Amino acid sequence: MTLTYIFHSGFILETERCVLIFDYWMDPAKVVPRHLNTHKQVYVFASHFHEDHFTREIFEWRKINPNIIYILSKDILRRRRAKREEADVWMAKGGVWEDTNILVIATGSNDSGVSWLVKTDGKYIFHAGDLCNWYARFLTDDTPDETIYSEEFGEYINPVAEEKRFLGELKDIRKITDTLDIAMFPVDGRIGNGYTLGGRQLIDRFNIGLFVPMHFVASGFESAWRMEPFCQEKDIPFWRIKEEGEQLSINIHSV
Numbered sequence: 001m002t003l004t005y006i007f008h009s010g011f012i013l014e015t016e017r018c019v020l021i022f023d024y025w026m027d028p029a030k031v032v033p034r035h036l037n038t039h040k041q042v043y044v045f046a047s048h049f050h051e052d053h054f055t056r057e058i059f060e061w062r063k064i065n066p067n068i069i070y071i072l073s074k075d076i077l078r079r080r081r082a083k084r085e086e087a088d089v090w091m092a093k094g095g096v097w098e099d100t101n102i103l104v105i106a107t108g109s110n111d112s113g114v115s116w117l118v119k120t121d122g123k124y125i126f127h128a129g130d131l132c133n134w135y136a137r138f139l140t141d142d143t144p145d146e147t148i149y150s151e152e153f154g155e156y157i158n159p160v161a162e163e164k165r166f167l168g169e170l171k172d173i174r175k176i177t178d179t180l181d182i183a184m185f186p187v188d189g190r191i192g193n194g195y196t197l198g199g200r201q202l203i204d205r206f207n208i209g210l211f212v213p214m215h216f217v218a219s220g221f222e223s224a225w226r227m228e229p230f231c232q233e234k235d236i237p238f239w240r241i242k243e244e245g246e247q248l249s250i251n252i253h254s255v
Contacts, residue, residue, distance in 0.1 A: 001123075001250040001251075002014045002247055002249050003182065003239070003247070003248045004035070004246070004247045004248075005245070005247075006021075006244065007025055007027060007029075007217065007244050008023075008025050008216075009047075009052065009053055009127075009214040010022060010023050010025055010027070011023075011127070011212070011214070012031065012035050013125060014035065015120055015121050016121070017040060017041070017101050017120075017121075018040050018041045018043060018101045018102065019035050019036075019038060019041070019042045019043070020102070020118065021045065022045045022127045022184065023045065023047055023054070023129065024044070024046070024055065024057070025051070025053065025054075028244040031247075032061075033064065036064040036065045037065065038065070041067070041069065041099075041101055042061075042065055042067070042069070043068075043069045043070075044061070044068055044069070044070050045072070045118075046058070046071075046072045046076060047073055047109070047113045047116060047129030048073050048076065048111070048112035048113020048114065049073070049081050049112060049113065053113075053130070054076055058070070069089070070086065070089070071088065071089040071097065071104060072091070073090075073091060073106070073112075074090045074113075075092075075112055075113045089104075091104070092106060092114065093107065093108040093109075093114055094106065101120060102118055102119065102120045103118065103120070104116065105119075105176060107126075107131075108172055108173075109128075109129050109130055109169065110131060110162060110168075110169055111129070111130035111131065111132070111134065112129075112130060113130070115127060115128045116129065117173065123181040123182070124177050124180050124181050125181065125182045126173075126185075127184045128184060128214075131185075131186075132166065132186040132188070132191075133162075133197045133198035133201060134162065135157055135159040135162050135163070136159075136191055136192075136194035137191060137193040137195070138150070138157075138159035139194065139197070143159060144160070145158065146158060152192075166198065166201075167201065170205050170206075171205075173206075174206070178206055179206065179209075180207070180208050183206070183208050183210070183211055184214050185199050185202055185212070186198065186213075186214055187213035187214070187215065187216055188215045188218070188219060189218075189219025189220070189226075190219055195226075196226055196230060199213070199227045200227075200230050203230065203231060203234055203236055208231075208234075208236050210237045210250060211227065211231045211238050211239070212239045212241075213225075213227055213238075213239070221242055221243075228240060
């Protein structure tokens with residue numbers, strides 16, 4: 001397998017039989033076109049409607065490859081960002097779809113849409129979408145289970161309840177598998193103190209073959225590397241992404 005970092009939460013995973021493109025937003029290094037011009041089956045995923053995870057530009061790719069299979073979260077349809085006929089598969093949490101190349105399970109999110117669990121070549125590939133412990137900086141050992149107003153987010157939130165939702169989603173994923181051979185997960189410095197907490201909670205609960213940070217474009221590449229020491233403590237390989245278009249060859253052994 002080869003994994004290519006596009007931008008933000010966008011990745012391309014290429015196997016011997018197929019190409020998977022996750023949560024495309026922008027392509028500064030212009031790596032997508034060459035992956036579309038292929039004899040392999042191409043699958044395009046969008047986990048939710050947020051503009052940094054879904055853009056209508058993906059439908060233009062049909063001009064390059066008319067055989068693309070689009071697998072989109074149903075919230076994109078509900079938000080009227082796309083028409084029903086524009087995607088081949090619409091999925092919500094708990095949905096399952098498969099063909100001869102891949103098995104797709106739409107797992108949950110504590111934000112919008114879904115996260116993706118894809119089995120291909122006997123390996124589980126996980127793309128978290130916007131599943132994360134987003135309010136980690138409000139959490140301490142004695143944080144009360146109550147609603148507070150966050151000026152940063154401009155809304156009332158309950159950090160304890162939100163963390164329980166996040167951990168509940170991880171628990172639901174563990175009911176399917178306790179092994180994630182590749183895990184693409186947000187490590188976003190904008191969260192503030194404790195922005196690696198969600199990633200640490202993930203690696204505490206799963207056997208992970210490779211941890212891949214994402215969603216860090218606003219806080220910079222080096223901010224995502226803060227997750228690496230926690231992975232090293234558990235002997236989990238970590239991809240220290242340095243630039244858009246960077247590619248990693250992956251030989252995954254059972255974990």
